Amino acid sequence: MYSHQKRTIYLLFVVGLMAFTSCEGLFREKTEKEPIARVGEAFLYKEDLVPFLPDDMSAQDSILFVTNYINNWASKQLLLSKSKINLPEEKLAEFDRLVSDYRADLYTRAYVEALVFKGQDTAISNFQLREFYEQEKENFRLSEKLVQLRFIGLPLQFLDKDNVVDKMKNWSEDDRIYLDSVAIQFKKIHFNDSIWVNTSRVMEEIPPLTPLNEEDYLKKSQFFEIQDSLEVYLGQVTDVLEINDIAPFDYVAPDIRQLILNRRRMDYIRNLETDIIDEAIKKNEFEVYGKDN
Template identity: 25%
Template sequence: MYFKRLLPVLLVAFAFSGCDPSPDPNRGEVVAKVYGNYLYESDLTGIVPSGTPIKDSLFLTNSYIDSWIRKRLLIRQAERNLTPRQQDFTRKLEDYRNSLLTYSYETELINQKLDTIVSDREIEVYYNQNKSSFQLRYNIVKVVYVVLPENSKEISTFIKLLTNPDTIISQAIESLAKRYATSFYIGDETWIRFDDLLAQIPIETYNQELFLRNNKFIEIDDAPFKYLIRFKDFIISESVSPLEIETENIRNIIINKRKQELLRKMYEELYEQAIRDNVFEIY
């Protein structure tokens, strides 16, 4: 058994001595000992993944044993230097157990009784009633862009499609872009951060708000490419964030409010039932 070759110096240093209690014969062979505490070979089960080379197995096992010894030494040092009162964790353990117990019960109650279906109407109503709570912290845009080779014969075609004053014919643009464009993005119905667009397109601007207010369509020559960008819409930072962006956030807020109300009712009903049953007294 290769455990016999592990940590020879440490095993000698912590060998059986004095009047320490004897190891438990039912737990198998002893691997290490610190004062009256024993580490058994069975405790090492699972430390080394199956198929690990012997060299790595020895390293992992040695590391575990060394860590165990250091921890036991620290515990021993703490026991010797802390007063009995400082070592009494009865209250803390009870509080911790109670916290785990109530958390587990609340979680199970929520899993069983919480309604997590939130309608679009509920989301819209909440949004309209709390618009001041949804403020943008960055500029956002709805945009379509196409990147073409600078010598592409289709540039004029894309310019006509992207500069249509009435609408963006996204299906036609996408169909042509798949054939002729180096890359493209059809986001005329989706809000994105303007900063994210700047990371993709070489737009130079020192005032984002001014730029967005003054540009609906731009062309950028950046050899060997031609960039055609059409802004369908924009919203400036610190404005009210649009519903489309806040939908999932609002859904989570509503579900969390339901959760808190479910727990509040549970506590209140529990307390009222206890009063009726006369199960507690206040002195």
């Protein structure tokens, strides 16, 4: 809802552009629209503008907004009018056809998406994901190197680095519990070495690693220590998959899920289109003339 002040200023601004509703008009069943601007036979109504006027706008900004809106509207209407006079008829016909097609696409797309959202089965079991993966495994070749690793970022002046290095290498349950207990002293930490991460992501987290040196550090069973001007990074690589290796299931499972959903969606839409045509034919709402002639 607009504030009383904003509404008052707004009405004062447009008072010269529209007529106030008469006393007699207050008792009409249907209130006439209130025009605030006209270009030829086209009218801009108060109801057209109000939804675009932000509620939190100051009174002065509201006046400026209304002025700019009306001027922009008038400019478009005038250009549209001149274009209809000066453009060739075939070009106008082409544009009208494009506008009609675009309008139809908007309506049908929104309707189909609503039906898909309501009717499509989105439940996918792990068995279905696995089955798809096994059938399409050759299509899941890696385009980027993947690694499994754990790493820590330490302040440059960290005093107990050697102890942390030992525990990162040994990685017993006690070692992990200890490192978790002092993790507040670390700048970065990643202990989940069972997940696959692409090398570009690792380089984002460990800036001293670059495409020029990553082959030296990101090797299977490799422990590395590397630093920049801010931190010392300690890392233990547990496994590596190279470019063109088959991607692990866990890494591509989200993509597989989306692929299955997309296929279901396309199947649903194809069946929907077929059903709509069949129903229209049965109801004699759709007919192709001259088909059997």
